[in-house]
Amino acid sequence: MSTATLVGIDLGKHSFHLHGQDSSGREVFRKKATRQQMMRLLGNLPACTVVMEACAGSHCLARQLVALGHEAKLISPQFVRPFVKGNKNDFIDAEAICEAASRPSMRFVTPKTEARQTLSVLHRMRDSLVRDRTKTGNQAHGFLLEFGISLPKGLSLVRRLPSTLDEHELPPRLVALLTRLHQHFCYLDEQIKALDKEMATQLEADDLGSRLLTIPGVGPITASLLSVEMGDAKQYGGSRDFAASLGLVPRQYSTGGRAHLLGISKRGDKNLRRLLVQCARVYLQRLEHQQGALADWVRSLRERRHSNVVVCALASKFARIAWAIATHHSRFEARPGVSVA
Structure with missing residues (x-):
């Protein structure tokens, strides 16, 4: 194992499959390990190149491997797939990652820092909230249309939904349900505005973002x-x-x-x-x-x-x-x- 210069890891939630090669491409070891066993194994290895597919958890693991003295590289999964030989299993995937990483023309993904990964989470949360707000607004439009009330397009009238309900005679239970839907809409709207403020604050501290x-x-x-x-x-x-x-x-x-x-x-x-x-x-x-x-x-x-x-x-x-x-x-x-x- 001490002769390994390239290690491919097939990532999982609880189990990880490792494939090690020497400088000539010959297999040195093949192991299945938990996260703790894998970090202990890689910590005992001499400095080498560790390659993974760019997926969930790969950026965090890459930062940990760099701290151990290894060179961490990430590959897009679409570039690994052509190197899978025969039937697919986790060990063959780890070997395919090594084969792909050994190609001189291979393109790699740069691991993200903690700050950039946190900002990426903020963007995904905001996109999810925007989709939920749009869905809630469309529900309000559809429910009112079933009772003969047609509102113009847009979310501005949904924000003023209580005044719209007062202008029409609707069943009390329907008014209560639409009021609850309006409260949920307002909650989503407030969350989006709060994330926008947080994003603007982080952008002011980011030199590249300010220049962009x-x-x-x-x-x-x-x-x-x-x-x-x-x-x-x-x-x-x-x-x-x-x-x-x-x-x-x-x-x-x-x-x-x-x-x-x-x-x-x-x-x-x-x-x-x-x-x-x-x-x-x-x-x-x-x-x-x-x-x-x-x-x-x-x-x-x-x-x-x-x-x-x-x-x-x-x-x-x-x-x-x-x-x-x-x-x-x-x-x-x-x-x-x-x-x-």
Whole structure:
């Protein structure tokens, strides 16, 4: 075991399967262990490279392994699957992780720090609360429609639901149920506002997030999520690689030397891609107030392309600008005659 230079771990909730290889790729050990047994085993090993799939618990374990002196690497599960040989089991998965990690062209995921992982939890909680609030508002609309009351679209009238109930003659039990639904709606609304304040506070203390706010059209939510997902951006070879990881570049189906580009690939983080597209739409709505090389490029593109194509191209440009800001430790400046990243 002391000759192991590469260790692959198939993660689980309570049991972990380890596969160790030496420098020549020969199997050194294969073990099943609990979390405590695994940490004791890895703590006794000489410094080596430990590889896992990027999944639940992997970022925390990577930080613990770095503290033990090992080099921790995370691989996206989609890149491990082609290396699974024969039937699938946990030991074969751990061996496939080692095989994938030994490829010189393999791409790895940068482990998140505790602060960035906590901020990621905040974003997921907020998204869940927003979905619950929308569902509650739609329920109120649907229940009232069953009794012949049609409200306009939007959540603003749901916030004033008690006054709406006073204006119509409805069964007392229905009024009580809708009042309870309105209280739940108000609770969700307050929780979302509290998370927004906490997110703004954390963004002020985040240097990268503050600099990402200088991008026109990018708000606190998008800047905060960009800071969480991108980190120091060193894992990307260039700005286009980061845009491609978000699915904002064309999907390619080329053969015989003839390039055939399709629509955007839509891979990666769906939520972050949606936010960047929304930022691009906001920028287009206020294009007459924008100046600089970016605004000139958008105006020229809008004359030649459909608005939806322009929005996707601008969202990809925002991703490239964010990468440049992260890697060059700079801010966005909309100066005329200066090319953007």
